[in-house]
Amino acid sequence: MQISPCRTMLSVRYPFQHQRKNYKEYFGGPPCFKYLTEHVTDDVKLMDARRAEKFRFQHMDTGAEEFQKMLLTCGASLSCATKEWVSNHYKWIVWKLASLERCYPTRVAGKFLTVDNVLEELKYRYDREVNHGHRSAIKKILEGNSSPSLMMVLCISAIYSCPYQNNNKLEVNKVDTNEDNSGNQSFSATNRNMSANIELTDGWYSLDASLDVALLEQLEKRKLFVGQKLRIWGASLCGWSGPVSFHEVSGVVKLVVHINGTYRARWNDALGFCKHVGLPLAFRCIKVSGGRVPRTLVGITRIYPILYRERLPDGRFVVRSERMERKALELYHQRLLETFFLRKHVLRHDCWRNHVAKTTCKHICVPIIRTM
Incomplete structure:
Protein backbone atom coordinates (compact mmCIF):
# COMPACT_ATOMS: atom_id res chain seq x y z
CA MET A 1 0.00 0.00 0.00
CA GLN A 2 1.42 3.39 -1.02
CA ILE A 3 1.62 6.16 1.57
CA SER A 4 0.44 9.60 0.58
CA PRO A 5 3.38 12.07 0.44
CA CYS A 6 1.44 14.55 2.59
CA ARG A 7 1.33 12.08 5.49
CA THR A 8 4.26 11.74 7.85
CA MET A 9 5.45 8.36 9.08
CA LEU A 10 5.91 8.55 12.85
CA SER A 11 6.81 5.06 14.01
CA VAL A 12 10.14 3.37 13.38
CA ARG A 13 8.57 -0.03 14.12
CA TYR A 14 6.03 -0.17 11.31
CA PRO A 15 6.07 -1.65 8.72
CA PHE A 16 7.69 -4.56 10.54
CA GLN A 17 11.02 -5.74 9.19
CA HIS A 18 10.71 -9.17 10.82
CA GLN A 19 7.84 -11.43 11.77
CA ARG A 20 6.31 -10.46 15.09
CA LYS A 21 6.38 -12.86 18.03
CA ASN A 22 3.23 -13.69 19.90
CA ARG A 135 -8.99 -0.67 11.28
CA SER A 136 -9.66 -2.91 14.23
CA ALA A 137 -12.59 -5.31 14.49
CA ILE A 138 -14.82 -3.07 16.62
CA LYS A 139 -14.20 -0.03 14.43
CA LYS A 140 -15.15 -1.98 11.30
CA ILE A 141 -18.34 -3.15 13.00
CA LEU A 142 -19.30 0.35 14.17
CA GLU A 143 -18.69 1.78 10.70
CA GLY A 144 -20.82 -0.93 9.09
CA ASN A 145 -18.04 -2.56 7.06
CA SER A 146 -18.03 -5.87 8.94
CA SER A 147 -20.73 -8.02 10.42
CA PRO A 148 -20.85 -8.46 14.21
CA SER A 149 -21.76 -12.12 13.65
CA LEU A 150 -18.21 -12.92 12.50
CA MET A 151 -16.06 -14.84 14.95
CA MET A 152 -13.72 -12.58 16.91
CA VAL A 153 -11.68 -12.57 20.10
CA LEU A 154 -12.44 -9.74 22.53
CA CYS A 155 -11.27 -9.00 26.05
CA ILE A 156 -13.47 -8.10 29.03
CA SER A 157 -12.27 -4.66 30.11
CA ALA A 158 -15.02 -3.77 32.61
CA ILE A 159 -18.09 -5.26 34.27
CA TYR A 160 -21.04 -2.99 34.97
CA SER A 161 -24.01 -3.50 37.24
CA CYS A 162 -27.58 -3.54 35.91
CA PRO A 163 -28.26 -0.13 34.35
CA TYR A 164 -31.74 0.15 35.89
CA GLN A 165 -30.52 -0.61 39.40
CA ASN A 166 -27.23 1.20 39.88
CA ASN A 167 -27.22 3.82 37.11
CA ASN A 168 -24.40 2.19 35.15
CA LYS A 169 -21.85 2.63 37.93
CA LEU A 170 -18.87 0.34 37.86
CA GLU A 171 -18.59 -2.15 40.70
CA VAL A 172 -14.94 -2.47 41.64
CA ASN A 173 -13.84 -4.99 44.22
CA LYS A 174 -10.62 -5.05 46.09
CA VAL A 175 -7.91 -6.59 43.91
CA ASP A 176 -6.24 -9.63 45.42
CA THR A 177 -2.77 -10.84 44.66
CA ASN A 178 -4.09 -14.30 43.91
CA GLU A 179 -4.19 -15.26 40.22
CA ASP A 180 -7.86 -16.20 40.26
CA ASN A 181 -8.92 -12.91 41.85
CA SER A 182 -6.52 -10.55 40.08
CA GLY A 183 -8.48 -7.89 38.26
CA ASN A 184 -11.80 -9.60 38.93
CA GLN A 185 -14.92 -7.52 39.49
CA SER A 186 -17.95 -9.17 41.00
CA PHE A 187 -21.45 -8.72 39.73
CA SER A 188 -24.67 -9.46 41.55
CA ALA A 189 -28.14 -9.03 40.07
CA THR A 190 -31.37 -9.69 41.91
CA ASN A 191 -33.51 -9.63 38.81
CA ARG A 192 -32.51 -12.30 36.29
CA ASN A 193 -34.82 -10.90 33.65
CA MET A 194 -32.52 -7.87 33.34
CA SER A 195 -29.43 -8.43 31.20
CA ALA A 196 -26.00 -7.56 32.55
CA ASN A 197 -23.70 -5.15 30.78
CA ILE A 198 -19.98 -5.57 30.31
CA GLU A 199 -17.38 -3.74 28.26
CA LEU A 200 -15.45 -5.60 25.57
CA THR A 201 -12.35 -4.36 23.78
CA ASP A 202 -10.22 -5.44 20.85
CA GLY A 203 -7.23 -3.55 22.25
CA TRP A 204 -7.96 -0.47 20.12
CA TYR A 205 -11.60 0.39 20.80
CA SER A 206 -14.34 -0.80 23.14
CA LEU A 207 -18.02 -1.62 22.95
CA ASP A 208 -20.62 -2.36 25.60
CA ALA A 209 -22.12 -5.84 25.50
CA SER A 210 -25.37 -7.28 26.82
CA LEU A 211 -25.37 -10.80 28.26
CA ASP A 212 -28.18 -13.31 28.20
CA VAL A 213 -29.41 -15.19 31.28
CA ALA A 214 -27.03 -18.13 30.85
CA LEU A 215 -23.97 -15.86 30.59
CA LEU A 216 -25.25 -13.89 33.57
CA GLU A 217 -25.12 -17.08 35.63
CA GLN A 218 -21.51 -17.61 34.57
CA LEU A 219 -20.76 -14.03 35.56
CA GLU A 220 -22.27 -14.52 39.01
CA LYS A 221 -20.11 -17.63 39.45
CA ARG A 222 -17.06 -15.49 38.59
CA LYS A 223 -16.29 -17.58 35.54
CA LEU A 224 -16.27 -14.31 33.59
CA PHE A 225 -13.83 -11.69 34.85
CA VAL A 226 -11.94 -8.59 33.79
CA GLY A 227 -8.98 -9.42 31.58
CA GLN A 228 -10.48 -12.65 30.24
CA LYS A 229 -10.50 -13.23 26.50
CA LEU A 230 -13.70 -14.50 24.87
CA ARG A 231 -14.22 -15.96 21.42
CA ILE A 232 -17.56 -14.55 20.28
CA TRP A 233 -19.45 -15.87 17.27
CA GLY A 234 -22.92 -15.00 15.98
CA ALA A 235 -23.37 -11.76 17.93
CA SER A 236 -25.61 -8.87 16.87
CA LEU A 237 -25.81 -5.12 17.39
CA CYS A 238 -28.55 -3.37 19.34
CA GLY A 239 -29.24 0.33 18.82
CA TRP A 240 -27.11 0.62 15.68
CA SER A 241 -28.77 2.49 12.80
CA GLY A 242 -25.77 3.45 10.70
CA PRO A 243 -22.03 4.21 10.75
CA VAL A 244 -21.07 5.78 14.07
CA SER A 245 -17.84 7.05 15.62
CA PHE A 246 -16.22 5.26 18.56
CA HIS A 247 -16.78 8.18 20.97
CA GLU A 248 -20.53 8.32 20.17
CA VAL A 249 -21.48 4.72 20.97
CA SER A 250 -21.39 4.87 24.76
CA GLY A 251 -24.81 3.87 26.07
CA VAL A 252 -26.31 3.76 22.57
CA VAL A 253 -24.91 0.77 20.67
CA LYS A 254 -24.48 -2.60 22.37
CA LEU A 255 -23.18 -5.96 21.27
CA VAL A 256 -25.70 -8.69 22.09
CA VAL A 257 -23.94 -11.96 22.90
CA HIS A 258 -25.37 -15.38 23.76
CA ILE A 259 -23.86 -18.37 25.48
CA ASN A 260 -24.20 -20.66 22.43
CA GLY A 261 -21.83 -18.37 20.52
CA THR A 262 -19.47 -17.43 23.38
CA TYR A 263 -16.39 -19.47 24.27
CA ARG A 264 -13.33 -18.96 26.44
CA ALA A 265 -10.27 -18.08 24.39
CA ARG A 266 -6.68 -19.01 25.14
CA TRP A 267 -4.52 -16.52 26.99
CA ASN A 268 -2.26 -15.96 23.97
CA ASP A 269 -4.98 -15.62 21.30
CA ALA A 270 -4.71 -12.40 19.30
CA LEU A 271 -7.56 -9.92 19.67
CA GLY A 272 -9.71 -9.11 16.65
CA PHE A 273 -11.35 -11.13 13.89
CA CYS A 274 -10.38 -14.79 13.65
CA LYS A 275 -8.87 -16.06 10.42
CA HIS A 276 -10.14 -19.61 10.86
CA VAL A 277 -13.56 -21.17 11.35
CA GLY A 278 -14.55 -22.15 14.86
CA LEU A 279 -15.15 -25.69 16.06
CA PRO A 280 -18.71 -27.05 15.93
CA LEU A 281 -20.71 -26.92 19.15
CA ALA A 282 -21.63 -30.30 20.64
CA PHE A 283 -25.30 -31.06 21.21
CA ARG A 284 -24.80 -31.45 24.96
CA CYS A 285 -23.38 -27.90 25.12
CA ILE A 286 -26.28 -26.23 23.32
CA LYS A 287 -28.54 -24.22 25.63
CA VAL A 288 -32.24 -23.97 24.83
CA SER A 289 -32.45 -20.21 25.43
CA GLY A 290 -28.82 -19.50 24.58
CA GLY A 291 -29.34 -17.90 21.18
CA ARG A 292 -28.59 -19.28 17.76
CA VAL A 293 -25.93 -21.94 17.25
CA PRO A 294 -23.20 -20.70 14.87
CA ARG A 295 -22.02 -24.17 13.92
CA THR A 296 -22.64 -27.76 14.93
CA LEU A 297 -21.94 -31.23 13.59
CA VAL A 298 -24.80 -33.60 12.74
CA GLY A 299 -24.51 -37.30 11.86
CA ILE A 300 -27.33 -39.14 10.04
CA THR A 301 -28.07 -42.39 11.86
CA ARG A 302 -31.35 -43.35 10.19
CA ILE A 303 -33.51 -42.14 7.32
CA TYR A 304 -37.24 -42.51 7.93
CA PRO A 305 -39.69 -43.00 5.04
CA ILE A 306 -41.79 -40.10 3.88
CA LEU A 307 -45.38 -40.09 5.15
CA TYR A 308 -48.31 -38.23 3.61
CA ARG A 309 -51.36 -37.01 5.45
CA GLU A 310 -54.62 -36.22 3.66
CA ARG A 311 -57.60 -34.46 5.16
CA LEU A 312 -60.93 -35.98 4.16
CA PRO A 313 -64.13 -33.96 3.58
CA ASP A 314 -65.60 -35.22 6.87
CA GLY A 315 -62.63 -33.78 8.81
CA ARG A 316 -60.76 -37.03 9.40
CA PHE A 317 -57.11 -37.57 8.39
CA VAL A 318 -55.55 -40.47 6.52
CA VAL A 319 -51.80 -41.18 6.76
CA ARG A 320 -50.21 -43.08 3.87
CA SER A 321 -46.76 -44.29 2.99
CA GLU A 322 -45.04 -43.19 -0.20
CA ARG A 323 -46.21 -46.31 -2.07
CA MET A 324 -49.81 -45.98 -0.91
CA GLU A 325 -49.77 -42.27 -1.73
CA ARG A 326 -48.65 -43.09 -5.27
CA LYS A 327 -51.54 -45.52 -5.68
CA ALA A 328 -54.02 -43.02 -4.26
CA LEU A 329 -52.69 -40.40 -6.66
CA GLU A 330 -53.12 -42.76 -9.63
CA LEU A 331 -56.71 -43.48 -8.59
CA TYR A 332 -57.34 -39.78 -8.24
CA HIS A 333 -56.02 -39.05 -11.73
CA GLN A 334 -58.04 -41.96 -13.15
CA ARG A 335 -61.21 -40.56 -11.60
CA LEU A 336 -60.43 -37.16 -13.06
CA LEU A 337 -60.10 -38.67 -16.54
CA GLU A 338 -63.33 -40.63 -16.18
CA THR A 339 -65.15 -37.53 -15.01
CA PHE A 340 -63.69 -35.54 -17.88
CA PHE A 341 -64.77 -38.05 -20.57
CA LEU A 342 -68.19 -38.45 -18.97
CA ARG A 343 -68.77 -34.71 -19.00
CA LYS A 344 -67.54 -34.53 -22.58
CA HIS A 345 -69.94 -37.29 -23.66
CA VAL A 346 -72.86 -35.60 -21.91
CA LEU A 347 -71.96 -32.28 -23.51
CA ARG A 348 -71.84 -33.82 -27.01
CA HIS A 349 -75.17 -35.56 -26.42
CA ASP A 350 -76.76 -32.28 -25.31
CA CYS A 351 -75.39 -30.50 -28.39
CA TRP A 352 -76.84 -33.22 -30.69
CA ARG A 353 -80.27 -32.95 -29.06
CA ASN A 354 -80.24 -29.18 -29.46
CA HIS A 355 -79.28 -29.54 -33.13
CA VAL A 356 -82.11 -32.01 -33.80
CA ALA A 357 -84.60 -29.76 -32.05
CA LYS A 358 -83.61 -26.73 -34.16
CA THR A 359 -83.81 -28.71 -37.43
CA THR A 360 -87.31 -30.00 -36.63
CA CYS A 361 -88.45 -26.51 -35.79
CA LYS A 362 -87.30 -25.25 -39.22
CA HIS A 363 -89.21 -27.92 -41.07
CA ILE A 364 -92.37 -27.15 -39.15
CA CYS A 365 -92.21 -23.38 -39.51
CA VAL A 366 -91.48 -23.20 -43.27
CA PRO A 367 -94.67 -21.81 -45.03
CA ILE A 368 -96.14 -23.46 -48.15
CA ILE A 369 -96.25 -21.01 -51.04
CA ARG A 370 -98.56 -21.85 -53.91
CA THR A 371 -98.02 -20.40 -57.34
CA MET A 372 -100.91 -19.19 -59.38
Whole structure:
Protein backbone atom coordinates (compact mmCIF):
# COMPACT_ATOMS: atom_id res chain seq x y z
CA MET A 1 0.00 0.00 0.00
CA GLN A 2 1.42 3.39 -1.02
CA ILE A 3 1.62 6.16 1.57
CA SER A 4 0.44 9.60 0.58
CA PRO A 5 3.38 12.07 0.44
CA CYS A 6 1.44 14.55 2.59
CA ARG A 7 1.33 12.08 5.49
CA THR A 8 4.26 11.74 7.85
CA MET A 9 5.45 8.36 9.08
CA LEU A 10 5.91 8.55 12.85
CA SER A 11 6.81 5.06 14.01
CA VAL A 12 10.14 3.37 13.38
CA ARG A 13 8.57 -0.03 14.12
CA TYR A 14 6.03 -0.17 11.31
CA PRO A 15 6.07 -1.65 8.72
CA PHE A 16 7.69 -4.56 10.54
CA GLN A 17 11.02 -5.74 9.19
CA HIS A 18 10.71 -9.17 10.82
CA GLN A 19 7.84 -11.43 11.77
CA ARG A 20 6.31 -10.46 15.09
CA LYS A 21 6.38 -12.86 18.03
CA ASN A 22 3.23 -13.69 19.90
CA TYR A 23 2.99 -13.64 23.68
CA LYS A 24 3.78 -17.33 24.02
CA GLU A 25 6.93 -17.05 21.91
CA TYR A 26 8.12 -13.88 23.64
CA PHE A 27 7.40 -14.73 27.28
CA GLY A 28 7.64 -18.51 26.99
CA GLY A 29 4.48 -19.35 28.92
CA PRO A 30 1.32 -18.14 30.65
CA PRO A 31 1.36 -15.39 33.30
CA CYS A 32 2.77 -16.02 36.76
CA PHE A 33 1.59 -14.11 39.86
CA LYS A 34 3.96 -15.68 42.37
CA TYR A 35 6.24 -12.64 42.76
CA LEU A 36 3.58 -9.99 42.21
CA THR A 37 4.02 -8.18 45.54
CA GLU A 38 7.81 -8.00 45.31
CA HIS A 39 8.41 -6.45 41.90
CA VAL A 40 5.26 -4.51 40.99
CA THR A 41 4.24 -1.05 42.18
CA ASP A 42 0.81 -0.29 43.61
CA ASP A 43 -0.22 1.64 40.48
CA VAL A 44 0.45 -1.40 38.33
CA LYS A 45 -1.27 -3.78 40.77
CA LEU A 46 -4.50 -1.78 40.79
CA MET A 47 -4.44 -0.73 37.13
CA ASP A 48 -7.61 -1.34 35.14
CA ALA A 49 -9.14 0.32 32.08
CA ARG A 50 -10.90 2.98 34.14
CA ARG A 51 -7.75 3.96 36.05
CA ALA A 52 -5.62 3.81 32.91
CA GLU A 53 -7.63 6.60 31.31
CA LYS A 54 -6.66 9.01 34.12
CA PHE A 55 -3.18 7.63 34.76
CA ARG A 56 -0.28 10.10 34.84
CA PHE A 57 3.45 9.46 35.04
CA GLN A 58 4.33 11.16 38.31
CA HIS A 59 8.01 11.85 37.67
CA MET A 60 7.14 13.85 34.53
CA ASP A 61 3.52 14.73 35.33
CA THR A 62 2.54 13.39 31.91
CA GLY A 63 -0.94 12.29 30.90
CA ALA A 64 -3.08 11.97 27.78
CA GLU A 65 -3.03 15.71 27.01
CA GLU A 66 0.77 15.86 27.12
CA PHE A 67 1.03 12.80 24.87
CA GLN A 68 -1.23 14.49 22.33
CA LYS A 69 1.17 17.45 22.22
CA MET A 70 4.12 15.07 21.78
CA LEU A 71 2.32 13.31 18.93
CA LEU A 72 1.57 16.60 17.19
CA THR A 73 5.19 17.67 17.62
CA CYS A 74 6.31 14.48 15.86
CA GLY A 75 4.24 15.41 12.79
CA ALA A 76 0.77 14.01 13.44
CA SER A 77 -2.26 15.83 12.05
CA LEU A 78 -4.52 17.61 14.52
CA SER A 79 -7.60 16.51 12.57
CA CYS A 80 -6.62 12.85 13.09
CA ALA A 81 -4.84 12.89 16.45
CA THR A 82 -7.75 14.52 18.24
CA LYS A 83 -8.18 14.64 22.00
CA GLU A 84 -10.72 11.78 21.88
CA TRP A 85 -8.49 9.64 19.67
CA VAL A 86 -5.40 10.08 21.85
CA SER A 87 -7.32 9.58 25.12
CA ASN A 88 -8.88 6.38 23.82
CA HIS A 89 -5.62 4.80 22.67
CA TYR A 90 -3.70 6.10 25.68
CA LYS A 91 -6.17 4.27 27.91
CA TRP A 92 -5.73 0.89 26.20
CA ILE A 93 -1.95 1.24 25.83
CA VAL A 94 -1.43 2.02 29.53
CA TRP A 95 -3.72 -0.84 30.59
CA LYS A 96 -1.93 -3.29 28.27
CA LEU A 97 1.58 -2.34 29.40
CA ALA A 98 0.61 -2.38 33.09
CA SER A 99 -1.06 -5.77 32.67
CA LEU A 100 2.09 -7.20 31.08
CA GLU A 101 4.18 -5.96 33.99
CA ARG A 102 1.68 -7.49 36.41
CA CYS A 103 1.61 -10.81 34.55
CA TYR A 104 5.40 -11.14 34.17
CA PRO A 105 6.82 -9.21 37.14
CA THR A 106 10.25 -10.85 37.30
CA ARG A 107 11.00 -10.12 33.67
CA VAL A 108 9.44 -6.80 32.69
CA ALA A 109 8.54 -5.03 35.96
CA GLY A 110 9.24 -1.32 35.52
CA LYS A 111 10.35 -1.76 31.90
CA PHE A 112 7.12 -1.64 29.86
CA LEU A 113 5.02 1.14 31.40
CA THR A 114 7.29 4.06 30.46
CA VAL A 115 6.79 7.36 28.67
CA ASP A 116 8.90 6.28 25.70
CA ASN A 117 6.97 3.03 25.22
CA VAL A 118 3.59 4.75 25.44
CA LEU A 119 4.65 7.41 22.91
CA GLU A 120 6.03 4.77 20.54
CA GLU A 121 2.77 2.80 20.82
CA LEU A 122 0.79 5.93 19.95
CA LYS A 123 3.00 6.54 16.91
CA TYR A 124 2.57 2.93 15.84
CA ARG A 125 -1.22 3.13 16.10
CA TYR A 126 -1.28 6.44 14.25
CA ASP A 127 0.69 4.94 11.35
CA ARG A 128 -1.45 1.82 11.24
CA GLU A 129 -4.80 3.59 11.39
CA VAL A 130 -4.22 6.97 9.73
CA ASN A 131 -1.38 6.42 7.26
CA HIS A 132 -2.15 2.82 6.28
CA GLY A 133 -5.92 2.82 6.79
CA HIS A 134 -6.00 -0.29 8.98
CA ARG A 135 -8.99 -0.67 11.28
CA SER A 136 -9.66 -2.91 14.23
CA ALA A 137 -12.59 -5.31 14.49
CA ILE A 138 -14.82 -3.07 16.62
CA LYS A 139 -14.20 -0.03 14.43
CA LYS A 140 -15.15 -1.98 11.30
CA ILE A 141 -18.34 -3.15 13.00
CA LEU A 142 -19.30 0.35 14.17
CA GLU A 143 -18.69 1.78 10.70
CA GLY A 144 -20.82 -0.93 9.09
CA ASN A 145 -18.04 -2.56 7.06
CA SER A 146 -18.03 -5.87 8.94
CA SER A 147 -20.73 -8.02 10.42
CA PRO A 148 -20.85 -8.46 14.21
CA SER A 149 -21.76 -12.12 13.65
CA LEU A 150 -18.21 -12.92 12.50
CA MET A 151 -16.06 -14.84 14.95
CA MET A 152 -13.72 -12.58 16.91
CA VAL A 153 -11.68 -12.57 20.10
CA LEU A 154 -12.44 -9.74 22.53
CA CYS A 155 -11.27 -9.00 26.05
CA ILE A 156 -13.47 -8.10 29.03
CA SER A 157 -12.27 -4.66 30.11
CA ALA A 158 -15.02 -3.77 32.61
CA ILE A 159 -18.09 -5.26 34.27
CA TYR A 160 -21.04 -2.99 34.97
CA SER A 161 -24.01 -3.50 37.24
CA CYS A 162 -27.58 -3.54 35.91
CA PRO A 163 -28.26 -0.13 34.35
CA TYR A 164 -31.74 0.15 35.89
CA GLN A 165 -30.52 -0.61 39.40
CA ASN A 166 -27.23 1.20 39.88
CA ASN A 167 -27.22 3.82 37.11
CA ASN A 168 -24.40 2.19 35.15
CA LYS A 169 -21.85 2.63 37.93
CA LEU A 170 -18.87 0.34 37.86
CA GLU A 171 -18.59 -2.15 40.70
CA VAL A 172 -14.94 -2.47 41.64
CA ASN A 173 -13.84 -4.99 44.22
CA LYS A 174 -10.62 -5.05 46.09
CA VAL A 175 -7.91 -6.59 43.91
CA ASP A 176 -6.24 -9.63 45.42
CA THR A 177 -2.77 -10.84 44.66
CA ASN A 178 -4.09 -14.30 43.91
CA GLU A 179 -4.19 -15.26 40.22
CA ASP A 180 -7.86 -16.20 40.26
CA ASN A 181 -8.92 -12.91 41.85
CA SER A 182 -6.52 -10.55 40.08
CA GLY A 183 -8.48 -7.89 38.26
CA ASN A 184 -11.80 -9.60 38.93
CA GLN A 185 -14.92 -7.52 39.49
CA SER A 186 -17.95 -9.17 41.00
CA PHE A 187 -21.45 -8.72 39.73
CA SER A 188 -24.67 -9.46 41.55
CA ALA A 189 -28.14 -9.03 40.07
CA THR A 190 -31.37 -9.69 41.91
CA ASN A 191 -33.51 -9.63 38.81
CA ARG A 192 -32.51 -12.30 36.29
CA ASN A 193 -34.82 -10.90 33.65
CA MET A 194 -32.52 -7.87 33.34
CA SER A 195 -29.43 -8.43 31.20
CA ALA A 196 -26.00 -7.56 32.55
CA ASN A 197 -23.70 -5.15 30.78
CA ILE A 198 -19.98 -5.57 30.31
CA GLU A 199 -17.38 -3.74 28.26
CA LEU A 200 -15.45 -5.60 25.57
CA THR A 201 -12.35 -4.36 23.78
CA ASP A 202 -10.22 -5.44 20.85
CA GLY A 203 -7.23 -3.55 22.25
CA TRP A 204 -7.96 -0.47 20.12
CA TYR A 205 -11.60 0.39 20.80
CA SER A 206 -14.34 -0.80 23.14
CA LEU A 207 -18.02 -1.62 22.95
CA ASP A 208 -20.62 -2.36 25.60
CA ALA A 209 -22.12 -5.84 25.50
CA SER A 210 -25.37 -7.28 26.82
CA LEU A 211 -25.37 -10.80 28.26
CA ASP A 212 -28.18 -13.31 28.20
CA VAL A 213 -29.41 -15.19 31.28
CA ALA A 214 -27.03 -18.13 30.85
CA LEU A 215 -23.97 -15.86 30.59
CA LEU A 216 -25.25 -13.89 33.57
CA GLU A 217 -25.12 -17.08 35.63
CA GLN A 218 -21.51 -17.61 34.57
CA LEU A 219 -20.76 -14.03 35.56
CA GLU A 220 -22.27 -14.52 39.01
CA LYS A 221 -20.11 -17.63 39.45
CA ARG A 222 -17.06 -15.49 38.59
CA LYS A 223 -16.29 -17.58 35.54
CA LEU A 224 -16.27 -14.31 33.59
CA PHE A 225 -13.83 -11.69 34.85
CA VAL A 226 -11.94 -8.59 33.79
CA GLY A 227 -8.98 -9.42 31.58
CA GLN A 228 -10.48 -12.65 30.24
CA LYS A 229 -10.50 -13.23 26.50
CA LEU A 230 -13.70 -14.50 24.87
CA ARG A 231 -14.22 -15.96 21.42
CA ILE A 232 -17.56 -14.55 20.28
CA TRP A 233 -19.45 -15.87 17.27
CA GLY A 234 -22.92 -15.00 15.98
CA ALA A 235 -23.37 -11.76 17.93
CA SER A 236 -25.61 -8.87 16.87
CA LEU A 237 -25.81 -5.12 17.39
CA CYS A 238 -28.55 -3.37 19.34
CA GLY A 239 -29.24 0.33 18.82
CA TRP A 240 -27.11 0.62 15.68
CA SER A 241 -28.77 2.49 12.80
CA GLY A 242 -25.77 3.45 10.70
CA PRO A 243 -22.03 4.21 10.75
CA VAL A 244 -21.07 5.78 14.07
CA SER A 245 -17.84 7.05 15.62
CA PHE A 246 -16.22 5.26 18.56
CA HIS A 247 -16.78 8.18 20.97
CA GLU A 248 -20.53 8.32 20.17
CA VAL A 249 -21.48 4.72 20.97
CA SER A 250 -21.39 4.87 24.76
CA GLY A 251 -24.81 3.87 26.07
CA VAL A 252 -26.31 3.76 22.57
CA VAL A 253 -24.91 0.77 20.67
CA LYS A 254 -24.48 -2.60 22.37
CA LEU A 255 -23.18 -5.96 21.27
CA VAL A 256 -25.70 -8.69 22.09
CA VAL A 257 -23.94 -11.96 22.90
CA HIS A 258 -25.37 -15.38 23.76
CA ILE A 259 -23.86 -18.37 25.48
CA ASN A 260 -24.20 -20.66 22.43
CA GLY A 261 -21.83 -18.37 20.52
CA THR A 262 -19.47 -17.43 23.38
CA TYR A 263 -16.39 -19.47 24.27
CA ARG A 264 -13.33 -18.96 26.44
CA ALA A 265 -10.27 -18.08 24.39
CA ARG A 266 -6.68 -19.01 25.14
CA TRP A 267 -4.52 -16.52 26.99
CA ASN A 268 -2.26 -15.96 23.97
CA ASP A 269 -4.98 -15.62 21.30
CA ALA A 270 -4.71 -12.40 19.30
CA LEU A 271 -7.56 -9.92 19.67
CA GLY A 272 -9.71 -9.11 16.65
CA PHE A 273 -11.35 -11.13 13.89
CA CYS A 274 -10.38 -14.79 13.65
CA LYS A 275 -8.87 -16.06 10.42
CA HIS A 276 -10.14 -19.61 10.86
CA VAL A 277 -13.56 -21.17 11.35
CA GLY A 278 -14.55 -22.15 14.86
CA LEU A 279 -15.15 -25.69 16.06
CA PRO A 280 -18.71 -27.05 15.93
CA LEU A 281 -20.71 -26.92 19.15
CA ALA A 282 -21.63 -30.30 20.64
CA PHE A 283 -25.30 -31.06 21.21
CA ARG A 284 -24.80 -31.45 24.96
CA CYS A 285 -23.38 -27.90 25.12
CA ILE A 286 -26.28 -26.23 23.32
CA LYS A 287 -28.54 -24.22 25.63
CA VAL A 288 -32.24 -23.97 24.83
CA SER A 289 -32.45 -20.21 25.43
CA GLY A 290 -28.82 -19.50 24.58
CA GLY A 291 -29.34 -17.90 21.18
CA ARG A 292 -28.59 -19.28 17.76
CA VAL A 293 -25.93 -21.94 17.25
CA PRO A 294 -23.20 -20.70 14.87
CA ARG A 295 -22.02 -24.17 13.92
CA THR A 296 -22.64 -27.76 14.93
CA LEU A 297 -21.94 -31.23 13.59
CA VAL A 298 -24.80 -33.60 12.74
CA GLY A 299 -24.51 -37.30 11.86
CA ILE A 300 -27.33 -39.14 10.04
CA THR A 301 -28.07 -42.39 11.86
CA ARG A 302 -31.35 -43.35 10.19
CA ILE A 303 -33.51 -42.14 7.32
CA TYR A 304 -37.24 -42.51 7.93
CA PRO A 305 -39.69 -43.00 5.04
CA ILE A 306 -41.79 -40.10 3.88
CA LEU A 307 -45.38 -40.09 5.15
CA TYR A 308 -48.31 -38.23 3.61
CA ARG A 309 -51.36 -37.01 5.45
CA GLU A 310 -54.62 -36.22 3.66
CA ARG A 311 -57.60 -34.46 5.16
CA LEU A 312 -60.93 -35.98 4.16
CA PRO A 313 -64.13 -33.96 3.58
CA ASP A 314 -65.60 -35.22 6.87
CA GLY A 315 -62.63 -33.78 8.81
CA ARG A 316 -60.76 -37.03 9.40
CA PHE A 317 -57.11 -37.57 8.39
CA VAL A 318 -55.55 -40.47 6.52
CA VAL A 319 -51.80 -41.18 6.76
CA ARG A 320 -50.21 -43.08 3.87
CA SER A 321 -46.76 -44.29 2.99
CA GLU A 322 -45.04 -43.19 -0.20
CA ARG A 323 -46.21 -46.31 -2.07
CA MET A 324 -49.81 -45.98 -0.91
CA GLU A 325 -49.77 -42.27 -1.73
CA ARG A 326 -48.65 -43.09 -5.27
CA LYS A 327 -51.54 -45.52 -5.68
CA ALA A 328 -54.02 -43.02 -4.26
CA LEU A 329 -52.69 -40.40 -6.66
CA GLU A 330 -53.12 -42.76 -9.63
CA LEU A 331 -56.71 -43.48 -8.59
CA TYR A 332 -57.34 -39.78 -8.24
CA HIS A 333 -56.02 -39.05 -11.73
CA GLN A 334 -58.04 -41.96 -13.15
CA ARG A 335 -61.21 -40.56 -11.60
CA LEU A 336 -60.43 -37.16 -13.06
CA LEU A 337 -60.10 -38.67 -16.54
CA GLU A 338 -63.33 -40.63 -16.18
CA THR A 339 -65.15 -37.53 -15.01
CA PHE A 340 -63.69 -35.54 -17.88
CA PHE A 341 -64.77 -38.05 -20.57
CA LEU A 342 -68.19 -38.45 -18.97
CA ARG A 343 -68.77 -34.71 -19.00
CA LYS A 344 -67.54 -34.53 -22.58
CA HIS A 345 -69.94 -37.29 -23.66
CA VAL A 346 -72.86 -35.60 -21.91
CA LEU A 347 -71.96 -32.28 -23.51
CA ARG A 348 -71.84 -33.82 -27.01
CA HIS A 349 -75.17 -35.56 -26.42
CA ASP A 350 -76.76 -32.28 -25.31
CA CYS A 351 -75.39 -30.50 -28.39
CA TRP A 352 -76.84 -33.22 -30.69
CA ARG A 353 -80.27 -32.95 -29.06
CA ASN A 354 -80.24 -29.18 -29.46
CA HIS A 355 -79.28 -29.54 -33.13
CA VAL A 356 -82.11 -32.01 -33.80
CA ALA A 357 -84.60 -29.76 -32.05
CA LYS A 358 -83.61 -26.73 -34.16
CA THR A 359 -83.81 -28.71 -37.43
CA THR A 360 -87.31 -30.00 -36.63
CA CYS A 361 -88.45 -26.51 -35.79
CA LYS A 362 -87.30 -25.25 -39.22
CA HIS A 363 -89.21 -27.92 -41.07
CA ILE A 364 -92.37 -27.15 -39.15
CA CYS A 365 -92.21 -23.38 -39.51
CA VAL A 366 -91.48 -23.20 -43.27
CA PRO A 367 -94.67 -21.81 -45.03
CA ILE A 368 -96.14 -23.46 -48.15
CA ILE A 369 -96.25 -21.01 -51.04
CA ARG A 370 -98.56 -21.85 -53.91
CA THR A 371 -98.02 -20.40 -57.34
CA MET A 372 -100.91 -19.19 -59.38
